[in-house]
């Protein structure tokens with residue numbers, strides 16, 4: 001039963017595109033939170049009261065204004081591919097789904113201006129077609145996720161081996177943002193201001209337009225390279241990513257038996273002991289790559305997308321990397337979940353080996369080579385064979401004690417998924433832009449409970465009750 | 468008086484484009500060797516017997532074949548902007564000037580195929596016009612030097628802050644090379660083979676076609692940033708170059724009083740104590756750059772090419788960097804010469820400070836941030852107030868003792884300008900490709916005198932006698 005205020009808001013927005021089908025409302029209330037057994041038990045019942053799909057910024061403003069007037073929470077949704085319940089309406093209310101806002105406004109050398117609801121793949125298709133350019137980086141959910149969701153919820157991904165992370169200066173140029181006030185304001189953020197709303201889960205403003213840098217688009221060659229020894233595989237990816245003249249889009253390392261156990265189309269070409277490296281190399285760098293490869297007799301090139309006799313096409317290499325690795329593992333073994341680890345330069349290789357010695361095979365290493373502060377290091381998206389929440393917490397603790405920073409994907413708040421402290425920039429902008437605290441409630445601890453001690457998992461007090 | 472064999476070769480080539488004017492022959496026999504007081508005294512008299520300008524590969528083959536038959540040395544010339552007498556015919560004979568071979572053959576996404584004699588600036592203009600692309604890197608002599616001379620004689624330059632050096636895998640794709648044998652052969656080199664002839668000064672083969680990677684062309688914004696403290700300037704350039712999302716083309720550091728004393732058009736805007744940083748930033752990275760700048764209150768932005776009120780345009784920023792710094796200093800103070808230093812990561816800043824403490828102002832620091840093995844470090848092109856050869860040698864020795872590798876620009880041989888040891892790849896290819904040792908003689912010690920001990924400056928025994 002819908003509360004009166006919610007019903008009133010919905011009625012006031014009835015002239016907009018409102019989703020009425022129950023199944024569709026349920027779908028629009030969920031994301032990939034179920035990757036985490038911890039979140040799965042806690043958020044499975046979460047459901048929006050209604051779903052509205054604005055066609056343009058004016059309608060976004062109208063929705064925010066109406067919901068503000070009626071005290072209705074608004075949770076924004078791109079495509080709902082986030083992993084931490086980011087796009088889930090913990091307190092019910094309105095889900096504002098941006099899929100209609102998918103226009104590209106301008107394409108210029110090195111930059112694009114677009115709306116937030118466009119899929120990454122559609123954006124790339126348009127910039128490529130118009131100018132031979134593409135996004136510097138995208139989440140491996142390129143085919144299904146939106147650019148707005150990537151900026152508001154993501155961190156980096158395919159392309160980060162060259163360009164670093166979304167948070168790095170220069171990887172976002174400008175964001176246009178609507179606030180949730182009595183009279184919503186439209187603001188333009190650049191430079192330091194970008195940190196207010198990027199990776200803020202839509203808790204303090206809605207992005208209605210983005211200006212992003214572009215890189216040249218190439219017909220990237222996909223490659224798999226097999227190794228018998230994990231250290232050789234990791235060293236190969238690390239050293240290759242340090243080759244300044246060889247242009248890469250991704251360099252992933254998969255500890256055995258990941259490739260054999262979870263990569264169906266790769267399986268016939270590897271065995272249980274194969275440690276795999278997945279790569280995308282610019283075609284003009286293939287000669288350089290093959291030269292590098294020739295210097296490493298232990299590396300066996302088993303697949304190249306431009307020349308192979310594999311009976312079944314494995315598809316784009318990036319759909320084996322980043323969180324797609326977890327997805328593939330999960331499909332085969334539903335008891336698998338994952339961790340997000342940062343192995344910083346210069347101890348990154350050592351630290352990975354240490355964690356591997358301690359935890360394999362309970363925790364299998366999956367590494368993504370990325371640039372951090374100018375140096376190649378690893379983002380780890382380790383696959384964890386889940387047993388209990390206590391054991392998961394223990395594994396996390398042991399990583400942190402060893403110096404491997406964890407971004408906990410088993411928490412739905414910004415702070416717990418980050419560095420467990422208040423982000424003053426985001427918090428103080430929320431005070432301005434969302435005075436009633438209606439934007440994606442329950443995701444920012446420092447708003448709800450400034451004195452929270454992080455001694456246990458935060459439980460949002462206004463989380464919908466399960467039936 | 469021309470020797471008979473030389474006269475016979477010249478006569479056999481009379482149907483080609485032969486330079487007959489004495490002044491032009493003298494010009495075509497010289498390069499920028501005079502940057503070095505050491506080379507100046509030794510090579511000033513060097514003169515070709517004749518100069519021939521082939522129009523295509525067939526004519527190159529003919530010249531090499533005829534000169535081979537008559538035992539006439541052939542020294543190849545791009546534009547003669549090299550600094551170590553590289554393009555000077557130490558034993559006289561034929562200078563083969565490639566200026567007519569300036570065709571672009573093919574432009575594709577990420578690559579270009581061209582002839583060696585095209586000027587860097589003309590190549591960039593054509594690739595930009597046709598495809599919005601440009602060379603990944605070029606020597607600061609972009610306006611006057613050829614691509615063949617850059618590959619055969621250069622090391623890197625503007626663009627190396629992003630792409631590393633020419634020697635790095637992937638920065639040259641393919642070279643087509645003609646040998647000097649009874650029947651010259653035409654070979655195609657890729658991968659490991661490239662090291663045979665790149666940076667070999669044309670001592671073991673003539674490059675007649677090149678395939679090179681391209682990067683996107685942008686309207687780079689030129690910038691000067693002023694500092695009161697040298698360490699702040701150096702740290703600014705280093706940290707900026709480590710910002711993965713900010714795309715740079717060059718990041719140079721000039722110790723005071725370089726800018727005030729030697730940069731005429733910058734002088735009115737700085738004072739004697741100003742340490743300067745010169746930058747070229749992609750326009751889509753300017754927001755990121757300005758954000759970075761805003762975090763450094765000690766940095767004063769004094770010039771940006773896209774918005775300034777300087778009465779006199781300082782011209783392209785890269786013409787203050789690399790060896791153009793030396794050129795500007797030399798013009799004001801002819802007693803200045805230079806060193807080429809490599810300050811390797813991670814001790815690069817410390818080592819620079821150490822050398823500065825030891826030698827300033829006799830040696831003024833000029834640094835170029837470049838990527839080496841994936842990390843930002845510095846190439847130093849220090850300006851040296853020359854007194855004696857002994858003191859110069861001592862300064863070099865003290866650098867090396869401190870751990871700062873020197874590429875000595877006061878030597879005309881490959882080995883002495885490099886790491887003082889035999890390059891087996893180049894030497895063994897010379898045995899094959901130039902059995903009579905006629906290609907650019909006197910530049911490869913290991914060919915002339917395999918047991919040379921490097922205890923003193925090498926003196927080529929067949930160097931033309933001064934009058």
Ligand SMILES: Cc1cc2nc3c(=O)[nH]c(=O)nc-3n(C[C@H](O)[C@H](O)[C@H](O)COP(=O)(O)OP(=O)(O)OC[C@H]3O[C@@H](n4cnc5c(N)ncnc54)[C@H](O)[C@@H]3O)c2cc1C
Pocket residue numbers: 031032075076077078079080081082083086087098116138139140141144145146147148149150151152153154155156157158200201202203205206207208322323324327440
């Ligand atoms: C298989 C798999 C692989 C993945 N790989 C990666 C990866 O490589 N890198 C990575 O960073 N992430 C990755 N993710 C997480 C996620 O897919 C990405 O971050 C994705 O780009 C999110 O886009 P979306 O449109 O689905 O956003 P949603 O999930 O819809 O939203 C994400 C967050 O942004 C908010 N939001 C959405 N649009 C706006 C807006 N316009 N204004 C304000 N807030 C808004 C939402 O409220 C939510 O909090 C992966 C997830 C899966 C399931």
Ligand SMILES: Cc1cc2nc3c(=O)[nH]c(=O)nc-3n(C[C@H](O)[C@H](O)[C@H](O)COP(=O)(O)OP(=O)(O)OC[C@H]3O[C@@H](n4cnc5c(N)ncnc54)[C@H](O)[C@@H]3O)c2cc1C
Pocket residue numbers: 498499542543544545546547548549550553554565583605606607608611612613614615616617618619620621622623624625667668669670672673674675789790791794907
């Ligand atoms: C002010 C100044 C700034 C400079 N800045 C840089 C810099 O930033 N980076 C850098 O690397 N260098 C720099 N240099 C050195 C030099 O200018 C460059 O290396 C330049 O690219 C050489 O091109 P060129 O056409 O003048 O070659 P040349 O001087 O004519 O030749 C260089 C060498 O290559 C050989 N050669 C030329 N063409 C061929 C061919 N087709 N096949 C085989 N051998 C050939 C010649 O015999 C010679 O040994 C600078 C020099 C000056 C004077």
